[in-house]
Amino acid sequence: MIEIKNVVKKYGDKIALDNVNFTIGDGEIFAFIGRNGAGKTTLIKAITGIHDFDEGDILINGKSIKKEPVDCKKEMAYVPDNPELYENMRAIDFVNFICDMYEVPIKTRERNIKKYAEMFDLTNNMNDTIESFSHGMKQKVALISALTHEPKFLVMDEPFVGLDPKAVADVKNVMREMVEKGGIVFFSTHILEVAERLCSKVAIIQKGKLMRVGSMKEVKGDKGLEKVFLELVEK
């Protein structure tokens, strides 16, 4: 379970997250939607321990990301919106490096790297340097490295950007697989149709404030997610 409790984040005088509160339960695919600059990436970076926040706390399975960041991060994987990876590394070395950080046993990494490299059609490119890859290929490397260490919580910032249709379908399947095993998938997206079809819960953020949060049914009602979203952000 991920508990976000009264989180406040300020950049100087600007409030990026204004007392954000919600909980993500085990086995949930949770969509986080909002306009550009609404605070989605800021919250994602706070959850993953990349950025500090000024007030409140975030608990990962009861542990505070502020007080026990290393323990919290062990159970989590993060896929950034813009896959800025180590360009000078070969894809296999990058995935290996991430596995080293998570201390993944060699047999687990062998099995998972093979599985996900095949899934994302990168098997023949794993020995190439990342700088030679397209945006989509880099995104796939980021996904392989995030999935190989078998995280309980997968946190992704706009994961479908730059992926080909087959890879998008594969990512959706991976998400479903993860939550079936009791894991959590939390991601931001601008593709509301995907969120509507894939997610059990959703939160809408506007100017750092949580406008609505709940199950997909509760949030969209009979109107459809896009209509609800537009009504909220245009207020």
Added chain:
Amino acid sequence: MSKFLTLLKASIFEGMSLFKFRTKKHSKTKKIALFIFLVVAVFVSVYGYADMMLEPLAGTGMEYSVLTMYSLVAVVIILAEGIYKASGLLFNCRDDDLVLALPIKKSSVFLLRMMKFYLFELAFSTMILLPTMVAYVVRVGVLTVPPTFYLASFVALILLPVIPVVLAVLISMGISGISTRFRFKNLIQIVLTMAVLVGVMILSFNIQDIMTTIAEHVSSINEMIMRLYYPVGAYIQMVTDFSVLTLIVFILVNLVVAGVSVLIFSKVYFKINSRAKTVKLGKNQKEGKIKAHGVMRALMIKEGRKFISSPVFLVNAGFSLLLYLIAVIMMVVNFDWIISMFSSAGLGLSKEEILNFMPVIVAGFVVFCALMTSITSSMISLEGGTINILKSMPVSAFKIIMAKVLTAVLIAVPVFLIGDVVLFIKFDFNILQMLIILALSIIVPIVAEVLGIIVNLKYPKMDARNDTEIVKQSMSSMVAVFMGMILSVVTVYLMYLGIDNGVSAGKVMITVLGAYTLIMMGLIIYLKIRGDKELSEITV
């Protein structure tokens, strides 16, 4: 034209801003204060040194020789540094796609990059030449100096960097042109750049012989300087015997060189740039080997890879270490060099006296060179957006930071240890002296690298367009070099004071070792306590 100027302005503000680093609250005041402090410190240091050199020449009418020397030094430094800076600034820039998509001529894009490079070198040469010119005016007398001096100096200040910049770009384009034809282009680029730099250094070391040869065939010093390097010669001629014709020729020569080079270079620049951006894929499609490493080892391997994959980063650090080894070899094969160094510093010691103090001299030399080599001062900035990968990992910030420090220490320390062994073979040191020098060769580089990473955590530049902006033009690298310089000068001065006051060489060396051990421990404790917070405050 206005489009070009707008782009130049944006490009300079975005890419070259030395002061675009993150600080916490009241950042504007801090940035201005730091800027003023650094400018004043550099000005006072250069002024002081120039004035010291002008003192014995006062009233002889030869004061201009200091202007000659400083102008030549500025030219050589611009050329040497420019050779490896140019490749980073001109090729494979992160804003290539953005700028090339704009509705402006391709030659304007090249001119824009040349201008950016020139303006930075202009700022650099001004830091050397302006205080020297002021010291000259003060020594010669404000009323004695003719008004034409100010005109000539202003023009020289603007135009002296032009030809070294053009030469640096030419050499750099040549190196990039060759290296981009190979698969391992970075390796070829590093080897060729190092070879050219060593050539430039050898030429500079032999400047005395070159000047002697020229002197045999000329009738005046002015003519000699003119033959050695025309622009400096022309400037000095305008200072000593101003003529409008010399001024016009001087301006024309520089403008023609700049104009013609931009026209010719821009024809081949885009071909080389395109090749530099192309990454050749391996012929054999393989899955690659899967290996497991411990966390610290994996982090250090990653840092090592970054070091060898960035030509400007490697050449910058590698060149200062190479210079250290060259200096050690010169001490061994040409002992008269040390004697002449001491005499030029006003310390006329005999060969026996120097041999007696050799352990202290070597200790001071190690301290000075180690503190001037800061590899870590760029390592946080070089992460750029990838810092978020590290911050999301289940690894403590202290470990991430120490992996960078240890990698840098592993690069620097072996060079100092090799230098020590070479010196131990040549000079007669006792066991204790050898142990102290060996310990200093390990501890002082650790101090330099821990200090470097602390400075980089304070002044990170996470949005650079290329590695050169970080390694050569960032506040962090400047502050780290400045702090290293202050610390080393203070240490060497205190060592000199100790010896001058009759303290034994052994005691002086043990005190220095003790002091640096304490500094090292203090800095590591600081990193342990503050490193986590400092790293978490870096936002990308």
